[in-house]
Amino acid sequence: MKSNWTLKEHSTGELEVVVDGEDWKKAQKKSFNKFKKNINVKGFRPGQVPDALIRAQVSKESLYQMAVDEIANDALVFGIQEQKLEIVARPVMDYKDASDEQVTLVFDCTVTPEVKLGEYKGLDIHKEEVNVTDEDVDKELERVQDRYADWVLREEGEAAEDGDQVTIDFVGKKDGEAFEGGSGEDYPLELGSGTFIPGFEEQLVGVKSGDVKDVNVTFPKEYQAEDLAGQDATFTVTVHDIKYKDRPEINDDLIKQLKRDGVETVEKFKEVTKEELTKQRENQAEENFTNEILTAITDNATVEIPEVMIDNEVNNMFQDMDRRMQSSGFTMKQYLQAMNQTEEDIRKQLRPDAEKKVKANLVLDAIVKAENIEIDDEAVEKEYKEMSDLYNMEVDQIKRLLPAENVKYDLAQQKALELIKSSVK
Known part of the structure; x- marks a missing residue:
């Protein structure tokens, strides 16, 4: 086999793969035998019809079509690997110049778009400082009062x-x-x-x-x-x-009604609550910091995103939303009825966030390549172990659910993001 790639506009192009020699002969033979096995001709048992009789009744074009279907996946994989393409959608296939000696398969492909990175190091972005005051803790005590009011x-x-x-x-x-x-x-x-x-x-x-x-x-x-x-x-x-x-009086008896392990006094409640609020606000500050960075690096980058990538992400977000609904005891149909909306309405609402997410991933991928970030097998195994402890699952079970390449991809993006964070002014 041999291949050729022609890039067109909007990250689309044509991948041509010429299948010849033994590859094409085997595909034709295998397809002919399948056809022969299933054809019925009066006077002959199934599978015993002479080859000459079959070839006289069936057009070469039909046999070529069957052979193309037989070899198409292997040809696509070969072309993708030889041309080092990153396909983002299922290609549309056609073929031309079919003969007994060779055939040319033509795949219309959408590939990962080129990203022109802008500034991503030394960004003037700051993580907000976290400060939990006595007034914040007192408000939590008031919520306890409201709960038992x-x-x-x-x-x-x-x-x-x-x-x-x-x-x-x-x-x-x-x-x-x-x-x-x-x-x-x-x-x-x-x-x-x-x-x-x-x-x-x-x-x-x-x-x-x-x-x-x-x-x-x-x-x-x-x-x-x-x-x-x-x-x-x-x-x-x-x-x-x-x-x-x-509202009831704030005292130890009120706190005991919460039935929280190790929290039976007002003073202990204040101590634990301050720790919890600090952790919550630190997590929120980190999330805000990350979102500001992602916004900045995507705004600074230039990339023309194929519509199919956004469509795919909208589908993922919609399905995730559907799963969350079901886990809460609702169906998507019930939700749509309650909100007086259609599935198309929801998809339109998801689209802007889907586009942002796709662009952010593309930009991070480009930074991974620009910075030559690589993830070794040891880091992958460590991540599997941490997930095993977090979800209380066997490592082998997680490996079956989550391929190593996916873990490497996520870790590489995380490493790129940490690099950007560490470089902020």
Whole structure:
């Protein structure tokens, strides 16, 4: 075999592989024998029809087509390896110049695009400092108070305050007409919780039991129901009762109700909470730092991403979303119905993030090559061991699920990212 690669536009091109000699003869013979085995001719048992009779009845073009199908995968693998191509989508195949001696297979391929790196070292990006104050810890104690608080009915004539719970009926109207999903009865709403659209809860501060009040709001522009997004609406609200939170005293007895191992006093709660908040904020700071770096290096780089790569990533993200839904006890169909959206709507929403992710991976791959980053087998085995400990699985089981090449790819990207982080100003 011999191959030739012609790069065209948008990271697409033609890979031609000429199959000749013994490779082509074997493919023709194997295809002919398969055809012979399955053909039925009156007067002959299956598989016993003379070759000459078959060749007289079947066109050479048909036999060539079968032989091409037989040899296509081997030819593609040969061409990819010889031309050192990185294919990102299943190629479309055709063939030409078929004869008994040879055939030329033509594969329309999409390959990994060329990345022109911009600045990626010495970036002026800083990781935010983490500081957990006593006030932060006190807010966590207040959350514990809220968890064990009782709702107590306010006296008749008392006005609702921010943080109170009001039980309401409401009817929403746009242009004087009630709209679907805009009504409710005996709904317990905590003022200040942000449960309803912006501006709704604030207008109920000060109402009293028995009040009927019109609440005027504007739906957010990004609201999921397109017919309501950015639109003005009026809700007629009837207030049934108002309750306030009766919070328990902060003491050791309250902390013991949490039933946390080793945490039975207020002082111990404060100590553990400060450690946890510090770790959470450090993780968030690291994530923000990483995202800023990825944004910077992708903005500085130039790459024309084939649409098929973005489509593939959208599919991956959609399937991941579907799996998370199922693990939470919901189906994608139920979610779409609840959000009044279609699968196509969700895919459109995922597309910008998919494009960013694809570009970031391409840029990191280019940095791996530019910096000659390599991952040895020892590092791969270490990663397998760490995953084994993390997921409580046998190493061999993880190896079956995750090939070594995938681990090397991830480790190389991580190493490239660490190199960039270590070089920031």
